[in-house]
Amino acid sequence: MRWLIVFPLLVGCAASEADKVQTSLDRYASLSAAVAPLESVLSGPVLASAQRNYQLLHSLELAQQGLASFEVSSAAGGFVSGCLDLSEVEFFNQRGELLELDRQDRARFTATYDSEYLISSLEVSQEAC
Amino acid sequence: MFLASCDLIAAGLGVCGCASNVGTEIDYKLCAEQRTSVEQAAPQDRPRKWCKFYSNGTIDVPTPVFLEAYVYVGSRLCIGDRPALEAATTIDDDLRDQLRARSGSPFASWSPGGDLEIDEVGEFAVEFAGKSVTGNLLGRAATIRFTPVAYRWIFSDGERANTSRHQKSFATTASHTAQAFVRIRVDYRFSDSPWVMGALESEIPSNQLRLNVLERPRRTLLVG
Numbered sequence: 564m565r566w567l568i569v570f571p572l573l574v575g576c577a578a579s580e581a582d583k584v585q586t587s588l589d590r591y592a593s594l595s596a597a598v599a600p601l602e603s604v605l606s607g608p609v610l611a612s613a614q615r616n617y618q619l620l621h622s623l624e625l626a627q628q629g630l631a632s633f634e635v636s637s638a639a640g641g642f643v644s645g646c647l648d649l650s651e652v653e654f655f656n657q658r659g660e661l662l663e664l665d666r667q668d669r670a671r672f673t674a675t676y677d678s679e680y681l682i683s684s685l686e687v688s689q690e691a692c
Numbered sequence: 693m694f695l696a697s698c699d700l701i702a703a704g705l706g707v708c709g710c711a712s713n714v715g716t717e718i719d720y721k722l723c724a725e726q727r728t729s730v731e732q733a734a735p736q737d738r739p740r741k742w743c744k745f746y747s748n749g750t751i752d753v754p755t756p757v758f759l760e761a762y763v764y765v766g767s768r769l770c771i772g773d774r775p776a777l778e779a780a781t782t783i784d785d786d787l788r789d790q791l792r793a794r795s796g797s798p799f800a801s802w803s804p805g806g807d808l809e810i811d812e813v814g815e816f817a818v819e820f821a822g823k824s825v826t827g828n829l830l831g832r833a834a835t836i837r838f839t840p841v842a843y844r845w846i847f848s849d850g851e852r853a854n855t856s857r858h859q860k861s862f863a864t865t866a867s868h869t870a871q872a873f874v875r876i877r878v879d880y881r882f883s884d885s886p887w888v889m890g891a892l893e894s895e896i897p898s899n900q901l902r903l904n905v906l907e908r909p910r911r912t913l914l915v916g
Contacts, residue, residue, distance in 0.1 A: 613699040631700050642893050652704040666706025687703040
């Protein structure tokens with residue numbers, strides 16, 4: 564009888580691989596617009612790219628408003644893919660003018676992650692989704 | 693040198709130059725960026741020259757007398773010289789380059805081809821030639837290769853298979869379809885460096901096969 568109570572609790576707590584990488588991507592999305600400890604969510608080339616582009620954003624005096632969001636459609640074996648929604652992300656120049664950007668607001672993405680669910684590379688396709 | 697990856701700022705600005713497209717084939721771009729800093733040091737040694745300067749050591753505050761001496765060229769300003777340039781300058785140069793390769797699409801077929809009869813076994817096969825593309829990336833040889841790692845078949849009667857070749861028959865007369873999906877792994881390497889395995893892994897579809905399954909009329913031979 565005791566096992567009958569414990570078993571549903573164990574099942575309810577077990578997060579799938581897709582859930583874990585979705586959590587990592589959500590954390591990255593929430594940190595991307597700030598001076599942030601990106602090392603806690605990123606590694607490798609994507610970390611280098613994020614740090615370099617944060618400096619670039621700062622030196623160009625551009626301000627980001629709004630956050631991106633990831634929608635994971637599949638995740639297995641260190642590869643994750645899905646849709647990246649950038650529709651809320653806007654950039655303003657130092658005069659407060661909105662930049663007009665040539666991009667897909669919803670684009671397919673693929674990323675790789677390591678055993679600790681750190682995102683190690685990110686590719687964003689020009690293909691809409 | 694590092695491989696460029698996209699990130700959310702670059703994606704937000706729409707400048708992910710190295711994005712890969714996956715559709716009916718994989719279009720993979722290997723990107724590299726290199727920052728070169730060249731420091732131009734001040735010249736080490738020079739010949740001497742005859743130099744005039746005022747007795748207070750300047751060339752622009754005249755004094756009743758001036759001094760003349762042989763000095764090393766560049767060691768001090770002399771009357772008639774232009775102001776010295778900066779002792780050292782740094783030139784930064786960003787180089788960007790990319791190597792692009794397309795995987796090509798898998799090709800599906802069946803034999804014997806044409807229409808099939810009910811319960812006649814057809815062999816369905818999908819071919820994807822492993823492919824390597826070699827080029828130059830910032831002056832270094834770079835290779836991108838595409839390798840098939842898994843296969844998947846979907847038949848319109850609901851049957852599934854996970855091999856590149858699959859034998860099957862159909863139990864009903866109808867127009868049927870079959871399509872294969874090949875999972876492709878993308879690896880790359882520079883010069884003789886080890887392969888970087890699994891830079892991307894994605895599934896691409898083959899052409900869709902359409903075939904008619906018929907029931908041919910049977911003739912009965914009566915033997916008396």
